[in-house]
Amino acid sequence: MRKLFHFHGGIHPPSNKTQSTQTAITSAPLPTKLTIPFHQHAGETAKPVVKVGDHVLKGQLIGMPDGFVSSAVHASTSGTIAAIDMQLIAHPSGLPNLCATLIPDGKDEWVTLNPVDYRSHSVAELQQLLRMAGVVGLGGAAFPSDVKLRIGKQKIKTLILNGAECEPYITCDDMLMRERAAEIVQGAEILRFMLDADEVLYGVEDNKPEAIAALQQAITASKSAQQNKSHEVIAIPTIYPGGSAKQLIRVLTGLEVPSGKLPTDIGVQCFNVATAYTVHRALAHGEPLLSRVVTITGNVRKAQNYEVLIGVPINELVALSVALSDTNGYIMGGPMMGVPLHAMNAPGPAVQVPVVKATNCVIAASAKLFPPPQPALPCIRCTRCVEVCPADLQPQDLYWFAQSKEFGRAQAFSLFDCIECGACSYVCPSHIPLVQYYRFAKSEIRAREYDKLLADQARERHDYREHRIEREKREKAEKLAAKEKAAQAAKLAAQPLTPQQQTEQAELAARREHIREVAQSAVEHPEG
Amino acid sequence: MLSALLVMAGIAIVLGAVLGYAAIKFRVEGNPLVDKIDAVLPQTQCGQCSYPGCKPYATAIAAGEADINRCPPGGEEGIQKLADLLGVDFKPFGGDTNAPKPKSVAIIDESTCIGCTLCIQACPVDAIVGAAKQMHTVIASECTGCELCIAPCPVDCIVMLPIEEKISNWKWKYPVYTLNAVETDRAAEAALQRTNGRAPG
Numbered sequence: 022m023r024k025l026f027h028f029h030g031g032i033h034p035p036s037n038k039t040q041s042t043q044t045a046i047t048s049a050p051l052p053t054k055l056t057i058p059f060h061q062h063a064g065e066t067a068k069p070v071v072k073v074g075d076h077v078l079k080g081q082l083i084g085m086p087d088g089f090v091s092s093a094v095h096a097s098t099s100g101t102i103a104a105i106d107m108q109l110i111a112h113p114s115g116l117p118n119l120c121a122t123l124i125p126d127g128k129d130e131w132v133t134l135n136p137v138d139y140r141s142h143s144v145a146e147l148q149q150l151l152r153m154a155g156v157v158g159l160g161g162a163a164f165p166s167d168v169k170l171r172i173g174k175q176k177i178k179t180l181i182l183n184g185a186e187c188e189p190y191i192t193c194d195d196m197l198m199r200e201r202a203a204e205i206v207q208g209a210e211i212l213r214f215m216l217d218a219d220e221v222l223y224g225v226e227d228n229k230p231e232a233i234a235a236l237q238q239a240i241t242a243s244k245s246a247q248q249n250k251s252h253e254v255i256a257i258p259t260i261y262p263g264g265s266a267k268q269l270i271r272v273l274t275g276l277e278v279p280s281g282k283l284p285t286d287i288g289v290q291c292f293n294v295a296t297a298y299t300v301h302r303a304l305a306h307g308e309p310l311l312s313r314v315v316t317i318t319g320n321v322r323k324a325q326n327y328e329v330l331i332g333v334p335i336n337e338l339v340a341l342s343v344a345l346s347d348t349n350g351y352i353m354g355g356p357m358m359g360v361p362l363h364a365m366n367a368p369g370p371a372v373q374v375p376v377v378k379a380t381n382c383v384i385a386a387s388a389k390l391f392p393p394p395q396p397a398l399p400c401i402r403c404t405r406c407v408e409v410c411p412a413d414l415q416p417q418d419l420y421w422f423a424q425s426k427e428f429g430r431a432q433a434f435s436l437f438d439c440i441e442c443g444a445c446s447y448v449c450p451s452h453i454p455l456v457q458y459y460r461f462a463k464s465e466i467r468a469r470e471y472d473k474l475l476a477d478q479a480r481e482r483h484d485y486r487e488h489r490i491e492r493e494k495r496e497k498a499e500k501l502a503a504k505e506k507a508a509q510a511a512k513l514a515a516q517p518l519t520p521q522q523q524t525e526q527a528e529l530a531a532r533r534e535h536i537r538e539v540a541q542s543a544v545e546h547p548e549g
Numbered sequence: 550m551l552s553a554l555l556v557m558a559g560i561a562i563v564l565g566a567v568l569g570y571a572a573i574k575f576r577v578e579g580n581p582l583v584d585k586i587d588a589v590l591p592q593t594q595c596g597q598c599s600y601p602g603c604k605p606y607a608t609a610i611a612a613g614e615a616d617i618n619r620c621p622p623g624g625e626e627g628i629q630k631l632a633d634l635l636g637v638d639f640k641p642f643g644g645d646t647n648a649p650k651p652k653s654v655a656i657i658d659e660s661t662c663i664g665c666t667l668c669i670q671a672c673p674v675d676a677i678v679g680a681a682k683q684m685h686t687v688i689a690s691e692c693t694g695c696e697l698c699i700a701p702c703p704v705d706c707i708v709m710l711p712i713e714e715k716i717s718n719w720k721w722k723y724p725v726y727t728l729n730a731v732e733t734d735r736a737a738e739a740a741l742q743r744t745n746g747r748a749p750g
Contacts, residue, residue, distance in 0.1 A: 060716070114719040460721040468720055472591075479592040479693050482674040483602065 023255055026275040028268045030409040031260040032444045034189050034357070036228060041192045041316050041324035046200055048328045049341060055097055055123040055332030056375040057083065058110045062157040063164045064090030066119060075102045078132040080309050083121055086152055092165040093155040095309045096123055097330035099130040111335070111353045111374045113360050120375070123332065134307035139211045144170070147215055147304065154303035155310045155378070160194075160264075160293035161354060163379040166300065169290060170215050178288040179274055180218035182209050182297055184225040184232060185257060185264030188355030191382040193314040194294050196326045198225065198232035202239035205294050206252065208301030210243070213251065216290055220251045223294070224269045227256040261357065262442040266291040268411050280438050295381075315376060317342040319352075319384035332375045335362065335383055344385045352384040356391065357443040359384065398451040406445035406455060412438045416445040420455050423462035428469070431462050439463075582611045589630045593622040594673035595695030597647055602673065610635070618642050621649045622694070653709040654692040655699070659684045661706035668698035668707060 060066040067084030071077060077096040084094030096102075103124045107117035139147055152167040160183060182205070186194040198205060213221050225233050236254045243252075257263055257272050267278045269291065276287050284291055292300075295313065302308045311331060318324035321342040329338060335351060352359040353374075359382070362374060376383075384390075406416035414435055422431035436459060445455045518526070586607035593603070598619035600606040609615035610631070617631040618640040625641070632639045642648065657668070657677070664682040676692045679685030687698075687707075699707050712718070 066717075110716075112716055112719075113721070114714075114716055116714065116716050116719060118716050454724050457721065457724040461723050464720040468718075475693075476590075476592040478691070479594065479674050480587070480603070482676075482691065483592065483594050486673065486675050 023253070023273075024275075025255070025257060026272055028263075028271040028411050029413045030411045030444060031262065031268075032409050032447055033259075034261055034447065036259070037190045037318070038192050038195070038228070041190070041318040041326060042195060044323075044325050046196050046314055046326045046328055049330070049333060049338060051098060051125050051127065051129065051330070052333050052337050053125070054103075054334070055100075055125065055330065056108050056120050056334065056373075057094060057097060057123060057332040058108070058118055058120045058375065058377055059084045059094055060110075060118050061094065061163060061331070061377040061379065062092040062155075063162060064088060064092070064168075067091060067094045069105050069119070069121065071096075071102050071105075071121070073102055073105055076100070076126075077102060077123070078130050080132045080134065080311060082153070082309075086165075090165055090168050091152075092157050092167075093153050093309065094121075095155055095311055096121075097311045097332050098123070098125045099128050100125040109374050111360055111362060111377065111380070136307040137304055139214060139304050144215050147211075151300065151303060154308075156296065156299050156303050157310070157378050158293055159295035159299060159313055159378065159381065161358070161379055161381060163377070166292070166296055169292070170212070172216065172285045172290070175285050176288055177216040177218045177285065177290050178220070179290075180209070180213050180216055180221045181266075181269060181273060181289060181291040182221060182223040182294050183264060183266065183269055183291055184223055184229070184236070184294040185269055186229070187226060187259070187261045187264035188357050188382075189261075190318050190384050191316050191355050192318075193316045193326055193381050195229045195232050196316075197295055197298060197314050198229070199235050201298055202232075202235040203243065204301045205298045206236065206239045206243050207305065208297030208299070209252065209292075209294075211300050211304060212292055212297055218251075218290070220253065222273050223252070223254040224257050224264075224273050225254060226259040226263060228259045230256075262411055262440065262444065265411065265440050265442060267440065280435055310378060313376075313378060313380070315380055316382040317385075318382065320345045320348045320387040320390055321385050329376050329380075331378060335374055335376060335380075338376060339383060339385060342385075345387065347387045347389070348385045349388055350386045352382075352386055352391075353380055354382055356384060357447070358441065361386075394454065395452040397453045400451055400453060403450060405448045405450065409444040409448050411442060411444060412440055414439060416455055419462070420453065420458050423458040426462075426465070428462055428466050432466060436462055436466070580608070580611055583607045585634060586610050586631065589623070589627065589634060590620060591622045591627065591693075593693040593695045595622060595693070595697060597621050599645075616640060619646050621647045622652075624649045651711045653694045653711045654689045655687045655694070655696070655707050656689075656710050657685055657687055658706040658708070659686060661704055663704055665703055667701040667703065671697045671701045673697060 059069060065088035068087045069083065070085045071083045077083060078099045079096060081096045082093055083096050083102070086093050100123050102121055104122040106120070108120035108122070109115070110118045110120065112118070137150065142150070148167040148170055151170070152165065156166045157163045158166060158169070184194055184198055186192070209221050209223070223236055225236065227233075233254055233256055240252045240254065255273060257269070262268055263272060266284060270284055270289050271277055274289060276289065278284050278287060299310050303310065312328055313331070314326050315329045315338065316324075316326050317339055321339065321344050323342050325342055327338065327341065335353070339351065351362040353362055354360055400417055400420060402417055404417060410416050418434050419431055419436055419439065422428070422434065439459050441456050441459060443456050446453070449455060583604070587604055590603040590607060596602065598606045598615070600609055600615070606615060606620065610617060617635065617637065618628050620627055621642070628642075629639055662684050664679060664684060666679065666681050666685070668685060669677045669679060673695060674691055674693055676688045677685055677698060678688060694709065696709060699709070
């Protein structure tokens with residue numbers, strides 16, 4: 022039995038997971054319209070490579086990755102591109118972003134797929150294949166997986182497969198592990214191969230015994246994994262936020278990721294189990310990331326997991342599970358860290374935003390399930406937030422600094438180590454929306470740093486311009502001086518010589534002649 | 550007596566030499582305060598402060614010739630930073646300086662542009678590209694929004710567009726919550742008395 026470690030704090034919110042694990046994953050039907058955003062991942066927006074009116078096939082590239090941290094976007098089914106314009110997406114800002122509207126033709130016709138055997142390719146080639154397959158982290162942050170696999174000289178000892186799924190209500194990873202464990206294990210083996218890791222640890226919270234059993238069975242059955250004997254499933258205690266990468270690393274290895282460093286700096290890399298599944302599909306089957314498992318739960322008649330194409334409108338998806346009449350909004354993601362969608366669609370809960378690669382769960386909310394937040398009261402410095410903070414921070418101090426906009430001090434108190442898990446807000450007896458203060462402070466600091474960068478660039482350009490103008494002036498003056506000098510010399514040469522100068526020149530010529538004669542004679546009669 | 554004088558004179562000469570050497574060796578080029586002030590200024594190079602750029606303004610502030618509230622692009626926050634840096638009191642905008650405006654970028658209407666290169670010469674950060682009798686364009690990411698290119702344009706084809714909020718530059722807002730007045734016993738009593746037409750008391 023492996024020794025497990027603890028991270029500081031954590032909370033035990035009601036899990037509400039059993040509702041959606043009663044039925045197997047079902048494929049959602051093809052909708053009448055798909056809205057596929059070009060920015061579904063962390064980093065730069067993908068560049069559209071199709072035109073309005075184009076007919077595309079299922080799996081055809083429609084968005085080319087643009088920049089180092091970027092990922093490809095594909096058509097989720099065959100059909101016609103009806104529009105490429107700004108559409109609402111699930112984002113806390115409620116602002117629109119560039120999306121392609123795809124009208125399916127119902128044939129679901131695939132492009133030619135090119136499955137590859139990962140063992141016959143170099144790691145760099147595999148990274149490029151994953152980038153072009155649009156594989157991103159499916160745990161929620163949607164960070165491009167190929168970038169996470171591009172490690173420098175560090176030696177990766179442990180690869181962690183994150184199946185903790187600590188947030189209440191969400192069960193998509195649980196169901197995926199129960200039903201498709203073999204493919205997850207094969208995907209994990211590909212990731213292990215690419216990182217050259219010594220061991221693969223599957224961290225799964227102990228409230229998912231079926232998933233743990235399925236993974237263990239898959240590892241025993243898998244030939245390549247058995248050869249390595251390096252894969253191990255570990256049941257970890259159920260505590261929120263045990264599925265956060267840094268906390269999971271701490272629990273499984275006892276190592277702490279230092280502030281401002283990455284897990285790779287301590288020889289660990291972490292991927293979600295669903296990401297491993299997608300990696301396997303992308304390489305062994307050649308299928309780009311076109312669909313994912315989404316949990317529909319909360320205030321619905323039949324909570325369930327669906328295999329959903331990227332771009333399906335969330336309202337059509339929720340309709341499959343039949344939302345109850347008192348539903349007053351939707352949350353994309355879990356109740357702790359999710360994005361509330363009702364704020365963006367104020368009149369009625371008609372949610373038009375599409376499912377994206379980061380959508381792991383949609384919760385139908387009602388006043389009974391999620392009562393409106395109570396009014397915030399002053400902080401009484403009870404430090405209950407300190408007790409539960411999994412990042413070992415001082416949330417009450419950070420709140421104070423964010424509130425008074427003392428961003429420098431907030432940074433000194435490691436604001437950027439906050440993972441925004443919401444444990445502090447959950448326990449706050451004054452109902453202060455602490456995480457919102459931290460998000461405000463973080464984005465304010467980032468904006469300032471960006472402005473500073475721009476100002477420094479502008480200063481450099483301005484200084485260079487001044488320098489260039491100065492140099493041009495100097496060069497012009499030098500050219501002018503040279504010209505004047507040449508003109509003067511020419512003038513001198515043109516002038517007739519005075520009799521005195523003529524005699525002087527004749528004398529000089531005679532002397533030169535004499536010297537030449539003397540030298541000549543010395544060469545001809547060396548002994549004389 | 551004489552030896553004491555000689556010793557003192559000797560020490561004075563040695564120390565003087567050391568100080569003289571240090572003054573040459575560790576000489577600081579330029580005024581470090583000017584650079585510190587310049588680092589706070591937004592580098593728009595717009596000249597709204599009546600100095601021909603951020604560095605000249607910084608030099609003037611360091612010399613005590615200019616007020617700290619003459620930089621509209623820096624905003625009140627910039628004034629606050631300068632006040633903190635220089636240890637003086639905050640001063641609101643006033644007098645002849647313009648009011649701060651939202652950050653914008655210059656856009657050239659390329660169909661109207663005649664290619665006169667006047668805006669290229671006016672741009673303090675080389676953010677406009679083009680050649681004589683060819684269309685010009687603004688590199689939006691390098692534009693500081695100084696508006697110096699607008700005046701020289703003979704065909705008025707340059708406009709300033711405020712930078713709109715997009716997902717890429719969106720910021721989380723300061724959490725603001727509406728407070729609903731709760732009727733306390735006393736307020737309820739007062740309301741009751743008012744409806745009854747009696748003076749409270």
